[in-house]
Amino acid sequence: IGVNLVIMILSYAGAMGFIVMIDLWKKFSVKKYKITFSTKIIVLITILLSVWGTLQMFFFEPELKSYSGFNRLLVSLFQTMSALTTVGYNTVNIGNLLPITLLTITSIMYFGASPSGTGGGLKSTTTSAVFAFTKSKLSQERDVFLFGRRLPTYRVDTALTTFILYTTFLFGGSYLLTAVESKGTYEQLLFEAASALGTVGLTTGITFGLTAAGKIILTMLMYIGRVGVLTIGFAMLMRMQKRTNKMFIHDDLAI
Numbered sequence: 188i189g190v191n192l193v194i195m196i197l198s199y200a201g202a203m204g205f206i207v208m209i210d211l212w213k214k215f216s217v218k219k220y221k222i223t224f225s226t227k228i229i230v231l232i233t234i235l236l237s238v239w240g241t242l243q244m245f246f247f248e249p250e251l252k253s254y255s256g257f258n259r260l261l262v263s264l265f266q267t268m269s270a271l272t273t274v275g276y277n278t279v280n281i282g283n284l285l286p287i288t289l290l291t292i293t294s295i296m297y298f299g300a301s302p303s304g305t306g307g308g309l310k311s312t313t314t315s316a317v318f319a320f321t322k323s324k325l326s327q328e329r330d331v332f333l334f335g336r337r338l339p340t341y342r343v344d345t346a347l348t349t350f351i352l353y354t355t356f357l358f359g360g361s362y363l364l365t366a367v368e369s370k371g372t373y374e375q376l377l378f379e380a381a382s383a384l385g386t387v388g389l390t391t392g393i394t395f396g397l398t399a400a401g402k403i404i405l406t407m408l409m410y411i412g413r414v415g416v417l418t419i420g421f422a423m424l425m426r427m428q429k430r431t432n433k434m435f436i437h438d439d440l441a442i
Contacts, residue, residue, distance in 0.1 A: 191261055194276060195268050202272030203229050204304025224336055225312060229301045232311035233271065236295055240267030243291045250283050270295040273306040275388025282392035286374045289391065293378050296385045297357065307386035307412050309353050316346035345417070352416040357384050360408045367400040383408035 200208060210226040244251060244263035251259045262278055269276045270292045284292075299308010319333035320343050331338045361380040365373055375391045382389045383405045397405070411419050 188261065191265050191278070194274075195265060198268055198272040198274045198276075199233070202274075202300035202304050202306035203233060204301045206303045207301070225302075228315050228333070229311050232298070232315055233301070236271050236298055236311075237264065237267055240270065240291055240295050244288060248285060248288045250279060250285075250288075266292070267295060270387065270389065271298070271306075272300055273308055273385050273387040275382075277389055280392070281378075281389055282375075284391075286372070289374045289378050292389070293374075293381045296378075296381045296387050296389070297353075299385050307384075309350065313346045313349050316343055317350045319343075320347060349417055352419070353384070356408065356411055356416055356419075357381060360384060360404055363404050364397075364401055367398055367404070370396055379405060380408060384412040386412045 206223070207226045207229055210222050213220045214222060241260070241263045244266060245260055248263070251262055254262060265276070265278055268274075273296065281289075281292075297309055298314050299310055300306020301311045315333060316331070316338060319338060320331050323331045331340075331343050357377075357380055360383070361373070361377040364376040364380055368376060371379075371391075371393045375393055378389075378391055379394060379397075381387070386409060394402075394405070
């Protein structure tokens with residue numbers, strides 16, 4: 188229990204980032220200090236994802252049925268924490284988990300940690316901004332609101348760009364893995380791709396058996412996840428712009 192708790196505390200602290208750590212420090216050291224909106228969102232998303240993954244594994248994963256109630260809860264929380272904070276620890280054999288559990292962990296690795304932290308993934312604030320944008324547009328609102336706060340346009344634009352690029356790289360990588368690999372189910376290959384792009388390090392146990400092409404794809408996803416999808420996207424766009432001097436025509440596109 189002690190080892191599990193120490194690793195979880197350190198992992199959550201690193202993944203939630205310096206924004207949260209500084210806010211908490213000021214909350215206890217400065218009188219009447221108010222927690223920032225970013226910290227509230229980071230903590231909320233972290234709690235929601237942690238609860239989702241823990242409950243799914245606790246109630247529906249037969250691999251954990253042999254554990255007592257408390258130990259099953261501890262294993263479920265630890266494995267969810269590992270995926271969310273992208274630290275890559277595991278206390279159970281990932282390869283023996285149900286496909287639905289693999290998809291749950293894959294989704295949590297996809298969402299990942301938070302900005303200014305040590306984790307990878309799409310990031311909690313990006314997820315919340317994309318959700319706010321979708322909700323606001325469905326409500327036919329001109330501006331984007333989240334819990335009564337209007338989000339700056341440039342922040343929303345950055346979140347949408349990150350979301351599109353990250354999702355494209357993830358499913359593009361899993362598509363290529365499926366094309367070059369004959370072993371492993373799609374759930375396992377998607378898991379490997381999400382783990383690589385999120386710089387997590389978890390595996391279902393098939394990595395060592397992948398072909399050279401599959402390992403190269405995973406390696407590229409790891410580099411992209413480490414450098415950042417926005418950096419890669421901007422670099423690609425700049426190269427494209429340097430190669431063309433075409434005049435653009437304004438036109439309409441039905442959606």
